[in-house]
Amino acid sequence: MFPLNFIATEYVEENLLYKFNQNKTGLLAMKPFGGGRLMDIEICFKFLKQYPQVIPVAGMQSIDELKQNLIYIQKDDKLTEADHKRIKELSEELGTKFCRGCGYCMPCKEKGIEITDINFIEVYYKQFPHDVFWNIGLDRKVEVARECIECGKCSEKCPFDLNVPEIIKKNIAFFDSLKKV
Numbered sequence: 001m002f003p004l005n006f007i008a009t010e011y012v013e014e015n016l017l018y019k020f021n022q023n024k025t026g027l028l029a030m031k032p033f034g035g036g037r038l039m040d041i042e043i044c045f046k047f048l049k050q051y052p053q054v055i056p057v058a059g060m061q062s063i064d065e066l067k068q069n070l071i072y073i074q075k076d077d078k079l080t081e082a083d084h085k086r087i088k089e090l091s092e093e094l095g096t097k098f099c100r101g102c103g104y105c106m107p108c109k110e111k112g113i114e115i116t117d118i119n120f121i122e123v124y125y126k127q128f129p130h131d132v133f134w135n136i137g138l139d140r141k142v143e144v145a146r147e148c149i150e151c152g153k154c155s156e157k158c159p160f161d162l163n164v165p166e167i168i169k170k171n172i173a174f175f176d177s178l179k180k181v
Contacts, residue, residue, distance in 0.1 A: 004029035006047040006087045021053050032056040035101040036123040045072040046079045105154035111147045118145045121171045142175050
């Protein structure tokens with residue numbers, strides 16, 4: 001099981017899919033929606049369909065999301081030129097320096113920061129109804145994260161070479177901006 005979507009293509013680029021295919025082994029693709037960062041579900045599924053040995057493992061929060069995903073996965077469609085253009089736009093917008101939610105940076109032994117939750121504040125805000133967002137305990141988690149001493153131990157453990165303290169600061173600032181609205 002590997003993360004695979006049109007942003008996280010490390011395993012495609014390293015020819016692991018080719019090696020799996022040669023051995024007649026399938027692959028479970030976790031995070032087909034980029035951990036909630038890729039909101040165009042149809043394009044996400046179209047991207048994965050170009051790899052027949054890949055089975056997406058999509059996170060869902062409701063029966064409606066399940067039904068929607070089943071519709072897209074069952075369609076016999078391929079990426080169009082417009083889709084490729086949209087993928088390029090979304091990829092450039094997101095960049096490569098974002099938390100994938102793998103959790104390898106955890107635990108924060110210095111201050112007890114719940115790094116993954118902090119680094120997904122913007123995703124949570126976009127995905128959850130706002131009454132839910134404001135009641136999932138982020139206030140407390142943000143207050144703990146404010147105590148980050150930028151020791152860098154989390155960054156050392158990150159397989160994507162991210163500056164985790166920088167991402168923490170960015171997400172705290174985003175959270176603070178929401179409280180001012």
